[in-house]
Each structure stands twice: as C-alpha cells, then as structure tokens.
Amino acid sequence: MKIISVANRKGGVGKTTTTINIATALAAIDKRVLVIDFDPQGNATTSLGISKSREQISSYDVLVGAHRASEAIVKTELPRFDLIPSSPDLAAAEVELVDVSEREYMFKKALQKMPQSYDYVLIDCPPSLNLITINAMVASDSVLVPLQCEFLALEGLADLMKNINAIKRNFNPTLTLQGIVLTMFSKQNNLSKMIEADVRKYFGNKVYETVIPRCVRVAEAPSYGKPILIYDFKCTGAQAYVRLAKEFLIREKEF
Numbered sequence: 001m002k003i004i005s006v007a008n009r010k011g012g013v014g015k016t017t018t019t020i021n022i023a024t025a026l027a028a029i030d031k032r033v034l035v036i037d038f039d040p041q042g043n044a045t046t047s048l049g050i051s052k053s054r055e056q057i058s059s060y061d062v063l064v065g066a067h068r069a070s071e072a073i074v075k076t077e078l079p080r081f082d083l084i085p086s087s088p089d090l091a092a093a094e095v096e097l098v099d100v101s102e103r104e105y106m107f108k109k110a111l112q113k114m115p116q117s118y119d120y121v122l123i124d125c126p127p128s129l130n131l132i133t134i135n136a137m138v139a140s141d142s143v144l145v146p147l148q149c150e151f152l153a154l155e156g157l158a159d160l161m162k163n164i165n166a167i168k169r170n171f172n173p174t175l176t177l178q179g180i181v182l183t184m185f186s187k188q189n190n191l192s193k194m195i196e197a198d199v200r201k202y203f204g205n206k207v208y209e210t211v212i213p214r215c216v217r218v219a220e221a222p223s224y225g226k227p228i229l230i231y232d233f234k235c236t237g238a239q240a241y242v243r244l245a246k247e248f249l250i251r252e253k254e255f
C-alpha cells in the first residue's frame, strides 16, 4: 500500500481534480484505491456525488481518534474505489489538537491500524500548510504536487519544497516527492510555456511529461458528482488524466 498526499499550498490548482481522476484511472485498471478527503471544503466528497454531512463518519473523526479509519470508509459508484469523506468539522481540528502530544502523528497512527489493504491511498489536502496537511504528509510515503503554470508558480513551488523538506527532517524521513503535474495548461499562453520550461529545468524528471490541459468539461464534471473519466471519457482533460495515470504507473514500475 502506498500513501500519497496530493498537496500544494496554493488554492485552486487542481489538487482535488487530480486526486479523483488519477484514482478513477487506477481503479479502472484493477488497482484498489482509497481517496481520503482531508479538506474541510469537502470538494473531493461532493465531486464523487457523496454528500458531506456532520452525521457521517469522516476523516475528521479518524484524525481525532473518535472513529477507526475502517469505520469511515464508504464505497463510491465505481468498483475498487473507496472514499473517506470530509466534514466541515475538520476546519476546527487545528485548534482542537493544539494541546495533544505527538499531534503530527495522529493520522499516521490511525491509517496504520486500517485492516483494509489498498494499492494506493490518495489524500486530497487543503490549500495550506496547517496541522491537517502536516498529518497527511507524515502519514504518507510521497507527495504529488499539482502545479498551475502561472506567474510566481516557481516561487510557490520552491516554498512548498522547503515545507516538504522540513516535514521530512522533523517527522517523516522517508517522505519523497512523487512528482509534479502541470495542470490547467493553456497552449495558447506563452507565459504558461515559459513557466513550464522553467519548472522542467529546475525539477527535471520529477515533472510528469503528461500535462493536463484546461478543459471546460473537467470543470463541469464535479457538479454532476462524477469524475471526468466517467462524465466525458473522450474529452481532452479525461484523456490527459488517463495518460497521467499510465505515466504514474510506469514510474512506479507497475505498468
């Protein structure tokens, strides 16, 4: 079982979309996948057509130790694809856990006790480096970073790498960078191309060759509660996510 945090401190860069669609593509080729919605916004949960209610057991309950991970798992409409939903309560976790000892390790401990075995666990992180994201990264083997090619993207990325290294030093020495995926790319935009060239220059083969284009259908899919691969398999965005999942597996030497 490999646990991967999908993270970037910047908001709206495609973390949730990338999490859900890599997971869908992996499940489609027989991998057993668990997505953990670890963002109080709950976008991964609603994008999968599952409502977020305070009554349902959520990633918050798992984090604070009120419930086991296995009790929080729900099935999605897709075979081999399970979810631990989010709850708005997660927003308060940071404050609630302030006095708890070893609070950075709480989620790691909870996931270690999970009896179910998955090939991949993908944690959709919130857009900040708070205690929730730290718990996700401490519980993870690697971090997958979606990046939008826009002004100052490289500075943001450098900061994120510092954060990841700090977590590595302090809490999780074996944490690695899974890769960087360029999202919402516009071919017509020269700035996007320049930034892509810079990111590739500095981060080399850590950057996936597959680039996710901006695609209206991708933006529509969440409101239908479906991953883009199910909503419109043929659109450019869905096809890019299929290629990304394939490249991901090739790099994992599983293809």
Ligand SMILES: Nc1ncnc2c1ncn2[C@@H]1O[C@H](COP(=O)(O)OP(=O)(O)OP(=O)(O)O)[C@@H](O)[C@H]1O
Residues within 6 Å of the ligand: 010, 011, 012, 013, 014, 015, 016, 017, 018, 039, 041, 043, 125, 126, 127, 183, 184, 185, 212, 213, 214, 215, 216, 218, 219, 220, 222, 237
């Ligand atoms: N390739 C794409 N083409 C067009 N729209 C996209 C694409 N990828 C994502 N979007 C849209 O952009 C918005 C932000 O994407 P997403 O929610 O995946 O980002 P995020 O990083 O998870 O955001 P947050 O930081 O708020 O959690 C969403 O409305 C999503 O539907």
Ligand SMILES: [Mg+2]
Residues within 6 Å of the ligand: 015, 016, 017, 039, 043, 044, 124, 125
């Ligand atoms: Mg998100």
